Amino acid sequence: MVAAHKHNDVPALLNWCRDEGFRGLINVKNLDEFKAEVQSIAGAKSEGMLNLYPASTDQQARQAGLEAGRSGVAAKQMVGWAIAQSRGRSPAFVSVFSHGQSPGHGSDVAYWLGTIGESAAGPHAVLLTAYDLELSGKMSDALIAFARTGNPNTAAVNWPRFDPKNPYRMDFGDRIDQVPVDKGVFFYIANPDVKVGWSVAGPPAPRSH
Numbered sequence: 001m002v003a004a005h006k007h008n009d010v011p012a013l014l015n016w017c018r019d020e021g022f023r024g025l026i027n028v029k030n031l032d033e034f035k036a037e038v039q040s041i042a043g044a045k046s047e048g049m050l051n052l053y054p055a056s057t058d059q060q061a062r063q064a065g066l067e068a069g070r071s072g073v074a075a076k077q078m079v080g081w082a083i084a085q086s087r088g089r090s091p092a093f094v095s096v097f098s099h100g101q102s103p104g105h106g107s108d109v110a111y112w113l114g115t116i117g118e119s120a121a122g123p124h125a126v127l128l129t130a131y132d133l134e135l136s137g138k139m140s141d142a143l144i145a146f147a148r149t150g151n152p153n154t155a156a157v158n159w160p161r162f163d164p165k166n167p168y169r170m171d172f173g174d175r176i177d178q179v180p181v182d183k184g185v186f187f188y189i190a191n192p193d194v195k196v197g198w199s200v201a202g203p204p205a206p207r208s209h
Helices: 031-052 058-071 074-085 109-113 116-120 130-149 183-190
Strands: 012-017 092-097 168-172 176-180
Touching: 012 074, 031 058, 031 183, 058 074, 058 183, 074 092, 074 183, 109 130, 116 130
Parallel strands: 012 092, 092 168
Antiparallel strands: 168 176
16 A cells, blocks of 8 residues: 555654564574575575675674574565655654564564563563663653654654665664664565565563673
């Protein structure tokens, strides 16, 4: 609908969690596994993908697989939406939640809604810190500002509207910062036949500081 411009032209806030990605790539253990995974999903376009994520050692391959796996699912979808949104009048604001050891699907919700205190109990308990509370407060304030005005900017969060010519996203991680969108995301968008499927991380692992 967005790509066809059949949506309501209103501001959009688009967020994903860092580890919502393709497990096949994220979990590669060595260079041979990485190259095999790239070949399986990219085929004739493998060389282009390997140029984006170069690796010549097992350690580099594990890091490249992590980055490539993170870019090909939720990141691709949200940035693709933001690109389509930018063709209209209303802005898109893009962000990724990267705080914690394994920020998988839904890890951000309690931070946006200011309910992270409820995570202090239960089977997936985490040890909350002062920074967790600070981060949640700033994310909640940005969400409220967006709901009120269509703009998430606050005194604490300087959040630029998405610009395809200079693509930045907010990173809500161990610090709050503007970060360039990974160039691999645009490779996936430009090559829709390179499909990595959908697989999300489980609940965040217990975290200590």
